[in-house]
Amino acid sequence: MIKEAVATGATIEEAQQAAVLALDAPVSADVQFEVLVMPEKKVLGIFGGKQAEVRAFYEAPDEKPAKKEKPVKKNDSKKAPKSEKPAEKAEKVEEPVVEVPAEVIELSACPENVKKAYDYLQTIISGIGVEGTSVEISRCEKDYFFKIMSEEDYSILIGRRGETLDSIQYLVRLVANKSKNDSEFSKISINIGNYREKREATLKDIARRTAGKVKKYGRNIALDPMNPFERRIIHTEVAKIQDVTSYSVGSDADRKVVIALEEGAKPTNPRKSYGNNRGGGRGNRDSRESQKVEAPQRAPRSDAEGIRYGKIMPKTEQAEDAE
Numbered sequence: 023m024i025k026e027a028v029a030t031g032a033t034i035e036e037a038q039q040a041a042v043l044a045l046d047a048p049v050s051a052d053v054q055f056e057v058l059v060m061p062e063k064k065v066l067g068i069f070g071g072k073q074a075e076v077r078a079f080y081e082a083p084d085e086k087p088a089k090k091e092k093p094v095k096k097n098d099s100k101k102a103p104k105s106e107k108p109a110e111k112a113e114k115v116e117e118p119v120v121e122v123p124a125e126v127i128e129l130s131a132c133p134e135n136v137k138k139a140y141d142y143l144q145t146i147i148s149g150i151g152v153e154g155t156s157v158e159i160s161r162c163e164k165d166y167f168f169k170i171m172s173e174e175d176y177s178i179l180i181g182r183r184g185e186t187l188d189s190i191q192y193l194v195r196l197v198a199n200k201s202k203n204d205s206e207f208s209k210i211s212i213n214i215g216n217y218r219e220k221r222e223a224t225l226k227d228i229a230r231r232t233a234g235k236v237k238k239y240g241r242n243i244a245l246d247p248m249n250p251f252e253r254r255i256i257h258t259e260v261a262k263i264q265d266v267t268s269y270s271v272g273s274d275a276d277r278k279v280v281i282a283l284e285e286g287a288k289p290t291n292p293r294k295s296y297g298n299n300r301g302g303g304r305g306n307r308d309s310r311e312s313q314k315v316e317a318p319q320r321a322p323r324s325d326a327e328g329i330r331y332g333k334i335m336p337k338t339e340q341a342e343d344a345e
Contacts (some may be wrong), residue, residue: 026079032274033061034074034192035250041078050163051080054207056199058065124167127153132159136166136208142213143168146190152176168194170214181213184221187214188249197252225252229259233266240289242282245273253279284322 027045031037032235038055047053059075129140131135147155147170155172180187186269191212198210225248228257232243245256253270256279258267265287 024079025082026077028058028075028077030073030075032073034076036274037074037076037087037171038078038097039250041076045078045080047080048077049083049151053078053080054209055198056207103198111169123290124162124165125160129159132161133208135198136210139166139194139208139210142166143170143190143194146193147179150178152179158336160281165209166213168210168212170212176214180217183248183252184217185249187212188219206208221252221254225255226259228303229256229281231270233260234265236281236283236289237287238291240283240292242280244271244278244280247276247278253277322345 023220025045027041029037029040029044031040037129042053045053057075061074062072094136120256129137132140136159140159143157148296152172152174154174155170155176158169158171160167160169178186181189190209192214195210198208204209205248210289228245233247235241235327249258257268258271260266260281265284266281267284268279268281270277270279314340
């Protein structure tokens with residue numbers, strides 16, 4: 023049985039997040055996406071424009087009607103132990119799911135849509151001008167992973183904070199799943215060297231260090247704008263740290279994560295008023311005023327004291343002197 027939900031957003035990533043929330047799928051579900059409408063920007067920021075529309079779906083097991091349990095007779099001691107079986111089944115369900123590692127495969131073992139995506143990726147790489155590359159393919163159920171390897175400088179394929187790599191991955195997925203049924207949908211992820219692993223480790227380190235500053239000084243800190251995948255890594259890492267929380271602000275490419283103290287938590291080393299220990303700032307305003315030295319009082323000067331620069335006389339007296 024297929025369960026699905028359709029949602030819209032300013033970008034495809036936002037529409038995917040909204041669709042996942044509306045779908046309310048379990049964590050173990052293999053949620054897949056289908057782009058129904060591509061987003062279009064407004065002309066001059068006013069006219070036209072379309073929001074992205076995405077369909078999220080997953081295959082759920084058919085629900086079977088619960089069987090009615092037969093009443094157990096009080097005097098029948100042999101049938102009484104059967105009531106313990108449901109408890110045994112519940113314990114098995116709670117066991118953690120072990121992730122299956124991806125298996126390296128040849129291109130010939132891939133379905134046609136994945137082969138087309140592979141050829142399209144090679145076209146992009148050669149078009150950008152990166153030479154001496156090879157692409158390793160691995161598979162885990164319906165998920166396929168393309169790992170680009172090269173001895174030359176491939177930073178141009180990554181771009182600033184992985185923006186170019188994310189764009190290439192998005193285009194390759196469109197080629198792979200164009201006009202495909204749900205049963206033929208394939209999720210393709212692209213990595214260059216071990217960039218994804220390094221970036222994830224960097225983001226986790228940023229989340230931990232920033233959360234430490236927030237806990238120490240009690241001030242909210244906003245990180246640089248990130249894509250939905252990177253923001254999810256930050257949120258997940260912050261959730262492991264006590265007394266701090268995180269949320270996202272902004273929209274589209276400017277959406278960023280803010281890390282803050284949880285409600286009721288207190289900073290470990292809050293900063294006092296500015297300049298308390300440096301002899302300046304608001305903290306020492308009163309002390310500076312108390313240390314002011316008053317200027318000595320002087321007697322009023324007479325007109326004669328100004329003879330050095332000429333005596334100032336009214337106009338009538340100046341005219342008489344001129345005669």
